[in-house]
Amino acid sequence: MxxxxxxxxxxxxxxxxxxxxLLTITTVLLSGIDVSDSTAVIIALAVASIKAALVLxxxxxxxxxxxxxxxxxxxxxxxxxxxFLLTFSDYSFRxxx
Amino acid sequence: xxxxxxxxxxxxxHDETGTRLGFWLxxxxxxxxxxxxxxxxxxxxxxYLVEFRTAAESLNTGIGTQNTIILLASSLTMVLSLNALxxxxxxxxxxFLQFTITLGLAFLxxxxxxxxxxxDHHLFLQTTKGIAAGEGSLLLNPSAEMLPxxxxxxxxxxxxxxxxxxxxxxxxxxxMIIVYVWISKGSINPDNYGTLERCxxxxxxxxxxxxxxxxxxxxxx
Numbered sequence: 001m002x003x004x005x006x007x008x009x010x011x012x013x014x015x016x017x018x019x020x021x022l023l024t025i026t027t028v029l030l031s032g033i034d035v036s037d038s039t040a041v042i043i044a045l046a047v048a049s050i051k052a053a054l055v056l057x058x059x060x061x062x063x064x065x066x067x068x069x070x071x072x073x074x075x076x077x078x079x080x081x082x083x084f085l086l087t088f089s090d091y092s093f094r095x096x097x
Numbered sequence: 098x099x100x101x102x103x104x105x106x107x108x109x110x111h112d113e114t115g116t117r118l119g120f121w122l123x124x125x126x127x128x129x130x131x132x133x134x135x136x137x138x139x140x141x142x143x144x145y146l147v148e149f150r151t152a153a154e155s156l157n158t159g160i161g162t163q164n165t166i167i168l169l170a171s172s173l174t175m176v177l178s179l180n181a182l183x184x185x186x187x188x189x190x191x192x193f194l195q196f197t198i199t200l201g202l203a204f205l206x207x208x209x210x211x212x213x214x215x216x217d218h219h220l221f222l223q224t225t226k227g228i229a230a231g232e233g234s235l236l237l238n239p240s241a242e243m244l245p246x247x248x249x250x251x252x253x254x255x256x257x258x259x260x261x262x263x264x265x266x267x268x269x270x271x272x273m274i275i276v277y278v279w280i281s282k283g284s285i286n287p288d289n290y291g292t293l294e295r296c297x298x299x300x301x302x303x304x305x306x307x308x309x310x311x312x313x314x315x316x317x318x
Binding site for chain 1: 118128165166169172181183186304312
């Protein structure tokens with residue numbers, strides 16, 4: 001049984017999973033703290049980003065992929081960033097009725 | 098110079114890395130689909146901050162946390178299924194795939210109960226038009242209690258975003274069942290595991306999107 005577990009590499013993904021669960025519990029506990037709304041959103045999104053990075057790197061095996069996969073990811077995230085920044089640079093200066 | 102005519106047998110070429118890269122491109126289109134929803138959420142949240150926070154309080158953090166952990170666990174069993182198949186253990190790969198399917202179904206069932214409670218409170222399909230006319234959710238209950246516009250937007254986005262996400266879960270489940278059958282038939286095997294790998298990538302993306310949905314709906318209340 002031990003050999004089977006060794007041959008299919010159970011340990012590493014399980015460690016990643018445990019870290020992900022701990023981060024989930026952390027973010028739930030942190031949400032109970034009374035801070036300003038923007039701080040709460042930043043904390044929640046920061047923890048979510050760490051979790052996302054773990055899933056991308058270890059579950060989706062980006063760490064074993066050639067460089068071009070990481071370049072694609074970078075381009076996608078950069079495009080998202082531009083879209084969000086441009087939208088908010090517009091909406092922040094609008095007068096909402 | 099003599100001209101030579103020779104027939105060269107070109108072996109069937111299959112570029113596994115190229116296929117995977119193409120699949121990642123598809124995943125980015127999915128990412129952008131959800132990014133549009135997140136953008137709408139961000140804009141309306143900044144405009145209706147108080148209403149969004151009030152509405153978010155009606156979502157059960159416990160259920161959300163539970164579903165997050167279920168999805169994370171399903172991602173783990175998916176990784177293990179692929180690892181098992183790569184190691185030549187098709188039967189174990191199928192067992193782990195069964196776990197993944199079960200966990201995915203559990204997610205849907207819990208989500209279904211959660212939605213059911215919201216339907217009971219007439220929070221589904223409330224329209225701003227109904228509010229303006231002094232009416233509640235016209236489709237479900239004309240006498241439903243009125244909600245402020247910001248809360249209507251919150252619940253509208255909640256149902257659209259978690260609904261689109263649940264649709265992806267359903268697609269992932271169907272895909273996993275097909276992959277399961279193909280492993281049984283042997284067309285997906287330790288030498289040809291690309292389909293299971295891509296199915297796994299899709300499932301992890303669904304998990305990834307939930308990682309962002311969860312805090313934005315259940316935590317920042």
